[in-house]
Amino acid sequence: MKITSTSCICPVLVCLCFVQRCYGTAHHGSIKVTRNQTKHIEGETEVHHRPKRGWVWNQFFVLEEHMGPDPQYVGKLHSNSDKGDGSVKYILTGEGAGTIFIIDDTTGDIHSTKSLDREKKTHYVLHAQAIDRWTNKPLEPESEFIIKVQDINDNAPKFTDGPYIVTVPEMSDMGTSVLQVTATDADDPTYGNSARVVYSILQGQPYFSVDPKTGVIRTALHNMDREAREHYSVVIQAKDMAGQVGGLSGSTTVNITLTDVNDNPPRFPQSM
Numbered sequence: 001m002k003i004t005s006t007s008c009i010c011p012v013l014v015c016l017c018f019v020q021r022c023y024g025t026a027h028h029g030s031i032k033v034t035r036n037q038t039k040h041i042e043g044e045t046e047v048h049h050r051p052k053r054g055w056v057w058n059q060f061f062v063l064e065e066h067m068g069p070d071p072q073y074v075g076k077l078h079s080n081s082d083k084g085d086g087s088v089k090y091i092l093t094g095e096g097a098g099t100i101f102i103i104d105d106t107t108g109d110i111h112s113t114k115s116l117d118r119e120k121k122t123h124y125v126l127h128a129q130a131i132d133r134w135t136n137k138p139l140e141p142e143s144e145f146i147i148k149v150q151d152i153n154d155n156a157p158k159f160t161d162g163p164y165i166v167t168v169p170e171m172s173d174m175g176t177s178v179l180q181v182t183a184t185d186a187d188d189p190t191y192g193n194s195a196r197v198v199y200s201i202l203q204g205q206p207y208f209s210v211d212p213k214t215g216v217i218r219t220a221l222h223n224m225d226r227e228a229r230e231h232y233s234v235v236i237q238a239k240d241m242a243g244q245v246g247g248l249s250g251s252t253t254v255n256i257t258l259t260d261v262n263d264n265p266p267r268f269p270q271s272m
């Protein structure tokens, strides 16, 4: 919270009403939070932080990749001095103000007019002002807040290093590590399972296996004989949503060649 006004004579209360968007549902709850109070004690400014009751109070949320025909509702600014007679004018400045984010200067309602991409920009920093429409005097100290772009799962995992070419000695013990593959997912790793990747093997069983969590590929048989078969084409899949149905997936090919060990004693051709 940044308080830019230096002319606080008495404790000022600013109420910002926030509509909290619950992930993945159309449910809206609302929360009204009282802002920090500033008071002067012997010429010094002391800021008291109130408990936030588990809500991140100075954030709005807007869902990314919104495709609807109408602007998306973001939230509402509200000043305690607003009696509903239209004398309070709300002003929005900062990132995307007036272009992406439009405010109704009477009601304080903020809408997003464009489809946003969280993978390009995760949040916008804006400033809210409430002024008297007739005198242009500020009714509240200007305050900073954030509009956070809420993630949806719109990026499949990708193997940026593949395809891979590796070797493993023939006759290796079962469970010998061959290679670790890694898929990256551009979605938000801090929320939900949109970027939580699980690995599986699509092709290459029963000779090889992959660890679902680490992506480590191992030999799954012993006695794999180069003289019987030398090349294996293993296909590994990475699926987000922790591997659940509906997750997005990407795959890569791992070309594995068994290298020779000296396991065939020389034999003389038998003469008839």
Ligand SMILES: [Ca+2]
Pocket: 064, 065, 116, 117, 118, 119, 154
């Ligand atoms: Ca996106």
Ligand SMILES: [Ca+2]
Pocket: 153, 154, 155, 156, 157, 185, 186, 187, 194, 195, 240, 241, 248
């Ligand atoms: Ca994803």
Ligand SMILES: [Ca+2]
Pocket: 064, 118, 119, 151, 152, 153, 154, 155, 186, 187, 188
């Ligand atoms: Ca996303």
Ligand SMILES: [Ca+2]
Pocket: 170, 226, 227, 260, 261, 262, 263, 264
């Ligand atoms: Ca050999």
